[in-house]
Amino acid sequence: xxxxxxxxxxxxxxxxxxxxxxxxxxxxxxxxxxxxxxxxxxxxxxxxxxxxxxxxxxxxxxxxxxxxxxxx
Amino acid sequence: xxxxxxxxxxxxxxxxxxxxxxxxxxxxxxxxxxxxxxxxxxxxxxxxxxxxxxxxxxxxxxxxxxxxxxxx
Amino acid sequence: xxxxxxxxxxxxxxxxxxxxxxxxxxxxxxxxxxxxxxxxxxxxxxxxxxxxxxxxxxxxxxxxxxxxxxxx
Amino acid sequence: xxxxxxxxxxxxxxxxxxxxxxxxxxxxxxxxxxxxxxxxxxxxxxxxxxxxxxxxxxxxxxxxxxxxxxxx
Amino acid sequence: xxxxxxxxxxxxxxxxxxxxxxxxxxxxxxxxxxxxxxxxxxxxxxxxxxxxxxxxxxxxxxxxxxxxxxxx
Amino acid sequence: xxxxxxxxxxxxxxxxxxxxxxxxxxxxxxxxxxxxxxxxxxxxxxxxxxxxxxxxxxxxxxxxxxxxxxxx
Numbered sequence: 001x002x003x004x005x006x007x008x009x010x011x012x013x014x015x016x017x018x019x020x021x022x023x024x025x026x027x028x029x030x031x032x033x034x035x036x037x038x039x040x041x042x043x044x045x046x047x048x049x050x051x052x053x054x055x056x057x058x059x060x061x062x063x064x065x066x067x068x069x070x071x072x
Numbered sequence: 073x074x075x076x077x078x079x080x081x082x083x084x085x086x087x088x089x090x091x092x093x094x095x096x097x098x099x100x101x102x103x104x105x106x107x108x109x110x111x112x113x114x115x116x117x118x119x120x121x122x123x124x125x126x127x128x129x130x131x132x133x134x135x136x137x138x139x140x141x142x143x144x
Numbered sequence: 145x146x147x148x149x150x151x152x153x154x155x156x157x158x159x160x161x162x163x164x165x166x167x168x169x170x171x172x173x174x175x176x177x178x179x180x181x182x183x184x185x186x187x188x189x190x191x192x193x194x195x196x197x198x199x200x201x202x203x204x205x206x207x208x209x210x211x212x213x214x215x216x
Numbered sequence: 217x218x219x220x221x222x223x224x225x226x227x228x229x230x231x232x233x234x235x236x237x238x239x240x241x242x243x244x245x246x247x248x249x250x251x252x253x254x255x256x257x258x259x260x261x262x263x264x265x266x267x268x269x270x271x272x273x274x275x276x277x278x279x280x281x282x283x284x285x286x287x288x
Numbered sequence: 289x290x291x292x293x294x295x296x297x298x299x300x301x302x303x304x305x306x307x308x309x310x311x312x313x314x315x316x317x318x319x320x321x322x323x324x325x326x327x328x329x330x331x332x333x334x335x336x337x338x339x340x341x342x343x344x345x346x347x348x349x350x351x352x353x354x355x356x357x358x359x360x
Numbered sequence: 361x362x363x364x365x366x367x368x369x370x371x372x373x374x375x376x377x378x379x380x381x382x383x384x385x386x387x388x389x390x391x392x393x394x395x396x397x398x399x400x401x402x403x404x405x406x407x408x409x410x411x412x413x414x415x416x417x418x419x420x421x422x423x424x425x426x427x428x429x430x431x432x
Contacts, residue, residue, distance in 0.1 A: 001184070001296075001297070001339065001341065001346075002294060002295065002296045003147065003184070003186075003294075003295040004292065004293070004294050004295070004312075005292070005293040005295075006290060006291075006292050006316070007258070007290065007291040007292070007293075008289075008290045008320065009289065012320070014121050014129070014131065016319065016320065017121055017122065017129060018129055018132065019319040020315070020316070020319045020320060021124035021127055021128070021129055022124075022127040022128075023315035023316075023318060023319045024127075024292075024312055024315045024316070025124065025126065025127035026127065026315065027308070027311035027312045027314065027315040028294070028308070028311075028312070030311060031304065031307045031308045031311045032296065032300070032304065032308060036126040036127050037125065037126040039125070039126065039127070040123070040124070040125050040145070040147070041123070041124040041125075041127070042079070042118060042122065042123055042147075043121075043122040043123070043124075044118075044122070045122065046258060046260075049230050049233055050233065050258065050259040050260070050261065051256070051257070051258055051259070051289065052237035052238075052241065052256070052257040052259075053253065053255070053256050053257075053289070054241065054252040054253040054255065055237055055238040055240075055241035055242065055252050055255070055257070056237070056238075057230070057233060057234055057237055058289075059230065060234065073152075073153070073195065073197065073202075073400070074150060074151065074152045075150075075151040075363065075400070075402075076148065076149070076150050076151070076168075077148070077149040077151075078146060078147075078148050078172070079146065079147040079148070079149075080145075080146045080176065081145065084176070086265050086273070086275065088175065088176070089265055089266065089273060090273055090276065091175045092171070092172070092175045092176060093268035093271055093272070093273055094268075094271040094272075095171035095172075095174060095175045096148075096168055096171045096172070096271075097268065097270065097271035098171065098271065099164070099167035099168045099170065099171040100150070100164070100167075100168070102167060103160065103163045103164045103167045104152065104156070104160065104164060108270040108271050109269065109270040111269070111270065111271070112267070112268070112269050112361070112363070113267070113268040113269075113271070114223070114262060114266065114267055114363075115265075115266040115267070115268075116262075116266070117266065123145065125145070130145075151402070158337050158345070158347065161337055161338065161345060162345055162348065165340035165343055165344070165345055166340075166343040166344075168343075169340065169342065169343035170343065180342040180343050181341065181342040183341070183342065183343070184339070184340070184341050185339070185340040185341075185343070186295070186334060186338065186339055187337075187338040187339070187340075188334075188338070189338065190402060190404075193374050193377055193403075194377065194402065194403040194404070194405065195400070195401070195402055195403070196381035196382075196385065196400070196401040196403075197397065197399070197400050197401075198385065198396040198397040198399065199381055199382040199384075199385035199386065199396050199399070199401070200381070200382075201374070201377060201378055201381055203374065204378065217328070217368075217369070217411065217413065217418075218366060218367065218368045219291065219328070219330075219366075219367040220364065220365070220366050220367070220384075221364070221365040221367075222362060222363075222364050222388070223362065223363040223364070223365075224361075224362045224392065225361065228392070232391065232392070235391045236387070236388070236391045236392060239387035239388075239390060239391045240364075240384055240387045240388070242387065243380070243383035243384045243386065243387040244366070244380070244383075244384070246383060247376065247379040247380045247383045248368065248372070248376065248380060256289070256291070258291075267361065269361070274361075302409050302417070302419065305409055305410065305417060306417055306420065309412035309415055309416070309417055310412075310415040310416075312415075313412065313414065313415035314415065324414040324415050325413065325414040327413070327414065327415070328411070328412070328413050329411070329412040329413075329415070330367070330406060330410065330411055330412075331409075331410040331411070331412075332406075332410070333410065
């Protein structure tokens with residue numbers, strides 16, 4: 001019955017979500033005593049103007065600059 | 073002060089949400105020692121491409137097939 | 145696949161939780177197009193010192209006074 | 217590592233979210249032994265038809281009446 | 289900034305939690321464009337009397353029978 | 361109706377929780393168009409062995425070293 005919620009920034013493709021759900025499910029199956037069909041994964045996307053670190057919204061930090069990896 | 077979060081697939085009508093909120097509130101009032109005005113219900117809809125069981129996205133499982141009851 | 149989280153104060157008996165889980169599951173089955181075995185209910189109990197309304201902790205409001213219904 | 221989730225009705229401007237994230241981060245820094253850059257704030261907006269108190273959806277309660285402060 | 293919440297039954301050893309946190313973090317790093325230090329994992333353990341499927345509490349279903357894999 | 365969830369490490373005193381609930385409620389009242397009695401705050405404490413950044417449990421990182429501010 002594991003239930004996994006993954007909060008990430010919006011804007012990922014369905015191919016990427018497909019891989020993410022599969023990889024996280026595998027991670028649970030390989031470490032917990034569980035079966036794939038018992039694992040539920042929920043991807044909860046947030047908008048950049050709804051997420052802040054250090055009191056600064058992501059949409060303010062990263063506005064029109066570069067890719068996620070470089071700027072985060 | 074009960075606070076209830078209901079995670080369901082998106083695409084339900086407002087009539088259905090109205091009945092759902094009423095029925096769940098009644099369920100809490102009839103079993104807990106509480107009053108209706110203390111019960112908050114939050115319906116949290118997820119997109120089918122953001123939910124997976126067994127590592128497979130719902131949008132992949134149910135793509136263009138049939139109604140929710142039959143395919144789930 | 146509905147997933148329901150019920151946040152209530154700690155200290156309810158298992159008999160009450162049993163009735164609550166049953167009543168909420170029935171509420172979903174009777175209003176949504178779903179089956180009981182697809183409904184998951186999670187009861188998330190909070191301590192009174194971890195919950196505040198109007199900026200005042202419940203443990204401060206209700207300290208040693210009376211039952212939940214009267215004071216809430 | 218504090219992680220704060222703020223559930224509010226949708227429809228707030230980005231200026232307001234900016235002030236909200238800043239004010240809540242400051243509240244944590246000034247009361248907990250933490251630094252701003254350790255505080256994450258997530259604003260989780262709900263639609264009025266997805267939120268009910270007393271079993272009545274907000275969208276039914278407040279339909280076309282007045283501003284948030286007056287009607288809530 | 290991915291934030292992952294894993295809801296599982298209570299009673300897992302710290303060794304297992306260590307492996308779980310590592311495996312899930314790796315799953316995110318290998319599929320998303322992110323770094324390990326940006327990934328936060330929260331393990332949220334529930335008691336068996338606080339979780340129900342089909343309206344039946346886990347503590348009622350599995351009482352004194354066998355291991356998690358067999359009975360779930 | 362704002363509902364705020366604050367996830368922090370366990371082990372904070374009730375005096376600190378009291379100040380935290382008050383400060384966060386004030387932050388919402390001063391920035392949003394709301395009243396104190398509409399704001400609910402939930403403090404959700406996690407154990408250090410249930411929280412990981414970079415795939416490493418907090419209980420492993422900070423074991424018997426120093427205070428929260430220095431080590432985090």
